[in-house]
Amino acid sequence: xxxxxxxxxxxxxxxxxxxxxxxxxxxxxxxxxxxxxxxxxxxxxxxxxxxxxxxxxxxxxxxxxxxxxxxxxxxxxxxxxxxxxxxxxxxxxxxxxxxxxxxxxxxxxxxxxxxxxxxxxxxxxxxxxxxxxxxxxxxxxxxxxxxxxxxxxxxxxxxxxxxxxxxxxxxxxxxxxxxxxxxxxxxxxxxxxxxxxxxxxxxxxxxxxxxxxxxxxxxxxxxxxxxxxxxxxxxxxxxxxxxxxxxxxxxxxxxxxxxxxxxxxxxxxxxxxxxxxxxxxxxxxxxxxxxxxxxxxxxxxxxxxxxxxxxxxxxxxxxxxxxxxxxxxxxxxxxxxxxxxxxxxxxxxxxxxxxxxxxxxxxxxxxxxxxxxxxxxxxxxxxxxxxxxxxxxxxxxxxxxxxxxxxxxxxxxxxxxxxxxxxxxxxxxxxxxxxxxxxxxxxxxxxxxxxxxxxxxxxxxxxx
Numbered sequence: 001x002x003x004x005x006x007x008x009x010x011x012x013x014x015x016x017x018x019x020x021x022x023x024x025x026x027x028x029x030x031x032x033x034x035x036x037x038x039x040x041x042x043x044x045x046x047x048x049x050x051x052x053x054x055x056x057x058x059x060x061x062x063x064x065x066x067x068x069x070x071x072x073x074x075x076x077x078x079x080x081x082x083x084x085x086x087x088x089x090x091x092x093x094x095x096x097x098x099x100x101x102x103x104x105x106x107x108x109x110x111x112x113x114x115x116x117x118x119x120x121x122x123x124x125x126x127x128x129x130x131x132x133x134x135x136x137x138x139x140x141x142x143x144x145x146x147x148x149x150x151x152x153x154x155x156x157x158x159x160x161x162x163x164x165x166x167x168x169x170x171x172x173x174x175x176x177x178x179x180x181x182x183x184x185x186x187x188x189x190x191x192x193x194x195x196x197x198x199x200x201x202x203x204x205x206x207x208x209x210x211x212x213x214x215x216x217x218x219x220x221x222x223x224x225x226x227x228x229x230x231x232x233x234x235x236x237x238x239x240x241x242x243x244x245x246x247x248x249x250x251x252x253x254x255x256x257x258x259x260x261x262x263x264x265x266x267x268x269x270x271x272x273x274x275x276x277x278x279x280x281x282x283x284x285x286x287x288x289x290x291x292x293x294x295x296x297x298x299x300x301x302x303x304x305x306x307x308x309x310x311x312x313x314x315x316x317x318x319x320x321x322x323x324x325x326x327x328x329x330x331x332x333x334x335x336x337x338x339x340x341x342x343x344x345x346x347x348x349x350x351x352x353x354x355x356x357x358x359x360x361x362x363x364x365x366x367x368x369x370x371x372x373x374x375x376x377x378x379x380x381x382x383x384x385x386x387x388x389x390x391x392x393x394x395x396x397x398x399x400x401x402x403x404x405x406x407x408x409x410x411x412x413x414x415x416x417x418x419x420x421x422x423x424x425x426x427x428x429x430x431x432x433x434x435x436x437x438x439x440x441x442x443x444x445x446x447x448x449x450x451x452x453x454x455x456x457x458x459x460x461x462x463x464x
Contacts, residue, residue, distance in 0.1 A: 004084050005069045006036040009047070009057055010092040014124070015131035018104075021138060036088065062091040064147045064197060067293030068300075075301035092132045098151045099166065101128040103173040104180075111168035113156040129176075137180045143193035143304065144177060145296065146170075149214065150203050150284065157213040159366075160220040160229045161459045167217035170196070171229040193304045195296050196225065196235045200286045201242025201413040212410030213367045215239060215444050216460075223460040224315045224334065224443055226303065234303040234311055236296035239409045240441050243286035244425030291428050295440065310336050313440035314389075314433060318464040319406065321452035326359075326393040326406065327385060328454075329464075330442070335435055340388035342436045347417050353379040354417035356431045357393055360405040366457060367407070367446040377407075379417075382432060391433060406454070408433065409444040 013019070037045070042058035058066075069089045076084040094101075100108060100115050105126030108114050116125040149166070158165015174194045182190035198218045204211045215237075220229035227233075286292075301307035314330035321327075330341055346354040362376045381394045395403060409431060416426035433442035447454040447462050456462040 002039060002070055002073055004073060005066075005087050005089060006038060007042055007058070007061055007066065007069075008036055008088070008090045009042075009061055010090060010132060010135075012094050013131035013135070014094075014101075014127040015134075016123075016127060018130045018134040021135045062093055062147075063289040064293055065089050065091045065093075065145065067290045068145055068195070068296055071290070071294040071297030072300055075297050075307065076305065079301065079305065079307055090136065092136070093147075094128060094132070096151055097128060097148070098155075099148060099169050099173060100125045102133060102148070103169060104129050104176050107172055107176045108169070110172050111158070111163055111165070113158060113164045114169060115155060133177065134180065137183075140187045141181060141192065143195065143300075144174075145195040145197070147197040149199045149218065150205050153199070153204050153210050153214050154207045157210055157217045158221075159217070159457075159459075160222075165217060166214060167221045170218060171220045174230060174233065191232045193300065194230070194233045195300055196233065197292060197296060198235055198238045200238035200292065201240060201415065202247070203242070203285065204412040205284075208412035211412040212407065212444060212446065215409075216367055216446065219443070221457070221459055223445055223456065223462070224312055224331075228459070232303065234296070234299035236292055236299060237313065237441050237443060238286075238292055239444060240415045240431040241286060241288060241292050241428050242413055242415075242426070243288070244421065244427060246421035248422040288428050298438070298440075308336075310334060310339055310435060310438050310440060312443060313435050313438075314341050314442040316408075316443070316445040316447065316454065316456070316462045318462055319447065319449075319454035321395070321449070324394065324396040324398075326395055326403070326449075327390055328393060328406070329387075329390040332389050335389060339435045339438060341384065341390065341442075342434050343382060343384045343391060343432045344430070344434060346430070346432045347419075348381050352417045352419065353381075354415060354419070354430070354432075355379055355382050356409045356411070356414040356433075357382045358407050358410065359393070359395065359398065359403040360407075361398060361401045361403055364405040364448060367410075403449050405446070405448050407444075407446040408442060410446060 037057060039058055042061065043056045045057045047055055047057045047060035066089065069087050073084040073087060098115060101124055103126060108116050108125060152166050156165030158167035160167040160171055178190055178192055181188035181192065196218055198215050216223065219225050219235065220227060222229065225233045225235045299311040302309055302311040312334055315334050317329050317331040319326055319328040357380055358377045359380050360377050380397060382391050385392050415430040419426055431441055434440065447456045454462045
């Protein structure tokens with residue numbers, strides 16, 4: 001299986017200036033960039049990146065990268081009568097880093113509110129671009145995928161419209177990479193596709209109030225990808241794909257690999273094991289990477305390879321109030337003719353509300369200003385309407401108070417409500433609003449309510 005895939009694991013390499021590998025180059029850096037391995041070969045060789053762990057190159061390889069290649073192989077095989085082309089995967093990554101390190105330092109001046117203004121970070125901004133991206137620009141590539149963000153959540157999530165924070169830095173980085181790879185004509189496409197994993201549930205590193213705005217910034221604040229700021233890009237939503245178990249389960253040893261009888265006892269769906277798969281770097285990243293990568297590959301198949309079907313889940317297009325009901329409509333052109341919006345079953349009780357839908361009845365601050373005083377947000381129930389491309393939001397709990405804003409999937413871990421995941425899991429893809437049959441989740445959204453109608457924050461538009 002997946003004999004068409006070859007992988008390269010590039011070593012950590014921070015440099016103060018860009019380091020390039022010429023075709024046929026010599027030395028340790030060139031050798032580290034030139035070794036292609038099949039899965040079988042990678043499984044038989046010990047990793048030099050994690051020598052103390054005594055693990056193979058394959059098992060030390062990026063799961064998000066490998067599973068993307070695996071899922072893309074499946075997609076392309078389906079499109080081509082069982083045949084998939086050769087796929088090369090290069091993992092050039094360092095955990096716990098900020099986007100500023102992966103962007104040419106001169107390009108960061110195009111964005112405000114970056115971390116490069118501090119004395120500590122000035123000397124490291126751009127260094128991983130120099131040492132781990134630049135070495136490959138003499139190699140023609142098909143495209144890129146990006147899984148990062150946890151170490152930027154605490155900072156300014158920003159907005160591409162006013163060139164601030166992550167909302168500006170991500171499209172700036174994407175364009176800088178495309179520019180670097182396409183200097184020579186007829187090599188890498190200057191618009192080479194770029195895939196983004198948006199942050200998974202539970203990965204805010206303690207900055208949960210920033211998470212909704214941060215995921216919005218991962219779309220350059222358009223609420224959907226591709227868009228004007230991120231053309232020929234695609235995303236996989238991760239807000240409903242967090243680790244099924246809370247990190248407290250890990251610290252209480254009920255998630256530890258090899259524990260046959262976890263204590264304290266855990267319950268729930270045993271498909272989402274609390275111990276059979278160990279964490280990497282502790283409970284920072286979610287373990288279920290395959291469903292995440294499957295979504296990204298599905299989007300790539302549509303955006304890059306022309307497959308039929310949706311590249312994204314439902315995207316808000318408008319909303320309007322009718323009595324105690326707010327009707328939210330989703331973009332029908334993005335759903336495609338074969339898709340419809342559905343609402344999965346969820347816990348509707350006030351104590352365990354898991355709708356992921358919230359309304360505000362007070363003053364509202366911009367979604368990228370999470371630390372300022374905000375209005376009174378409360379969860380409300382949602383159900384499908386009769387059109388197949390909208391949902392109805394129940395406003396009756398507001399007792400006549402007019403809502404000022406609405407948001408969906410804006411929390412760090414928006415699915416499963418108040419479930420204590422220390423002892424029971426929240427299965428992946430548990431948030432209610434999905435498209436069917438693709439089973440892609442609705443894109444998170446935030447909209448003001450003006451005269452009973454939605455008005456998104458620019459550059460996103462939802463007043464159709």
